[in-house]
Amino acid sequence: MNMIKRNIIIALLICVGVADLAATVHKGKKGVILSEQSLRDKVKGAWAGQTLGCSYGGPTEFKFLGTIIQDHVPIPWDKHRVKYWYDVFPGLYDDVYVDLTFVEVFEKCGLDAPIDSFATAFKQKEYPLWHANQMSRYNLLQGMKAPESGYWKNNPHAHCIDFQIEADFAGIMSPGMPNQAAEICDRTGHIMSYGEGWYGGVYVAAMYSLAYVSDDVEYIVKEALKVIPEESDFHKCMSDVIRWHKKYPKDWKRTWFELQNKWSEEISCPEGIHNSFNIGTKINGAYILLGLLYGQGDFTKTIDISTRAGQDSDCNPASAAGILGTMIGYSNIPEYWKEALCDVEDIPFSHTYMSLNKAYDITYNHACAMLKKYGNEQIGTDFIIKKKSIKPVALEIAFENLKVGDKLSVEKSIDDVNPFSFEGTGLVVKGYVAGGLPAEYTTEMEVYMDGKLYETTYLPQNNNHRKCELFFCYDRPVGKHTVTFKWKNPVANGKIWITEIITYTEK
Incomplete structure (x- = not known):
């Protein structure tokens, strides 16, 4: 009976234009069929991509400030590079272990876990943190509650990159559901961020979410931006990247220079004032887009461009590679990159019980639960993910005037x-x-x-x-x-x- 029902639904979907797993939502389709195998592959590709991007950019992090890493500058890579960072500097993976703290909360408390559960888990962790994350943990340890801990008048780093680098989980567990990813970001991202700092995480999560249901990078980048209010500087900056990519489609460095000219000023993070150091969400978020748009779906080019844009050059390729890894799936990440994960997939990240293999399995379960909770029908082992209009989140302005x-x-x-x-x-x-x-x-x-x-x-x-x-x-x-x-x-x-x-x- 299930097979008959499944065939009928597939036939109906074909009538409205959805015929296979490669179907995308940007051509007026009504939904996307995602098999269990494909869903697992994309979840795995997301976490693997994030870890690989972070590892590749590790040697260059904040060593190239306000300048491009030129093509002739070598960036070392070999199959033991990820294990090297696990052993020598596990704090490199703040991109991942803060993510996994929130995954642990969902696993313990369920999909409706409140902000206090995330804040409590976050403040109790003893892993290294910096900028907005560290100021938030300080605030929480001093008795302040979330979301006040991330509000800009209580946190000078509210516009820093922190939530942008750790919102991946919200998109990974929300396949084809960017609105739900944004709601998860509201419960977690305001612990440490506000305004642009929060928008960066919401946007990254929305791109992860849409990467499940589209194989078109340009569509993912543009469509996900609908979740950000148009009045915000963050939206304007990302729109500029998209516009400049169209104007200079073969020259990412020209777009980089346009970004530097218009969006590189820093007025919030104290370390970036009158300094070439820039850990702001806008400029680093733009470097994620450089990798995605100019990488053209090529995993190596995507990682390399986001890294060579400089500044937070481990976090930006981590986000770009994670989003692309979701789109193409783990099975399509080149072996040249994947072989570096073999040494570490069962090793927990710093101060968590989560290894990559556990993250793959647990986040897959969370993704399935989210799909069911929000009305996406499951027929046999296939999910039919419905297309819904993306709603912008509320306008937030920090450091105003x-x-x-x-x-x-x-x-x-x-x-x-x-x-x-x-x-x-x-x-x-x-x-x-x-x-x-x-x-x-x-x-x-x-x-x-x-x-x-x-x-x-x-x-x-x-x-x-x-x-x-x-x-x-x-x-x-x-x-x-x-x-x-x-x-x-x-x-x-x-x-x-x-x-x-x-x-x-x-x-």
Whole structure:
């Protein structure tokens, strides 16, 4: 009976234009048939591609800032390269292990797991984190709840790349369902990101989702962008990449230069202010598109171009290769790349119980459950994935009406600068606590603004619990302000050092 029903449905789908697994949704089709074998292959291709892209770009990460990695510069690769990174620097795979933390939560708590479940799991992990992720973990450990932990006034790194590199799981578990992928991103991405930082993850997840139901890279890139509000700078930047690709279809470097000219300015991440370093979501998201569009479905070209665009050059090829790996499936990734996974597929990623082989199986199960939950019919071992209109997520604007006023290199202790003044509406103070302090020690520092206590900030020595900056605020009225720091629990030989002061004014 099932076979009869299946044949009838297939016949009906053929009548509306869906005839085989290669069918895509961009030609007016009503749905796509995805077999169990194909679904498994694509899930596996997603995780494998992400891991391979990250491994390939590892040697170049943030070594080429505001410049292309020229073709004559060799990037080493061999069949033991992935195992090398597993052994020498497992923190390279923050792209993957944060993803897998959220996969673990879904496995434990089900598809409707609330944001608090993800935030709790995230803050308890002791793997290395940076930028928006680390600031979010600090906020959570200090008692702040999500999504406040990722909101830009609580997290100067809210526009950083962090969620863009770890939203893969949301798309991998949502085959052909970009709206559902975006909803998962809402529950997870706002833990550490807001505005552009969140949009990067939503867009990447949507591309993964559509890569299950289309074999056309250009369609995937364009269609997925519908999930992002057109008014946002992130949408405008990605649209520019698409437009420039059409104008310069054979020259990715020309498009790279256009991006550098228009979109490379950084006003949020303190490390990128007046600096060639750029960990912003927009520019790095654009480099993902460079690989996808100019790679033309070729796995090697896709990874290489996203890497040679520079900046976060392990994360960007990881996203590009993961999306392409989903589209073509694991079975179509060249053996030259896949053989490097043989040494590691049963080794758990840092501070997780998840290996690649477990990720393949568990995410496949989650994908099947999502397909069933959202009304995609299963006939035998085949899923019929329905086409639905993509809805844009809500508009979010961070660092609104702010511009960088000044950046001062200081290299003085707080005793040598108290009090100091600044003109503007916002302030970020970078620095650190030093003096051979015990690992369990936490500095307590009061911050006075214009003579009144503004906040008491806590500065743990534990590197995984650290605060990324000594102090920041973005909500002062326009004008001149005086700042004073007071160390509440000083210890012998200890010093609180200030390295940089960044001020913001209104546009």
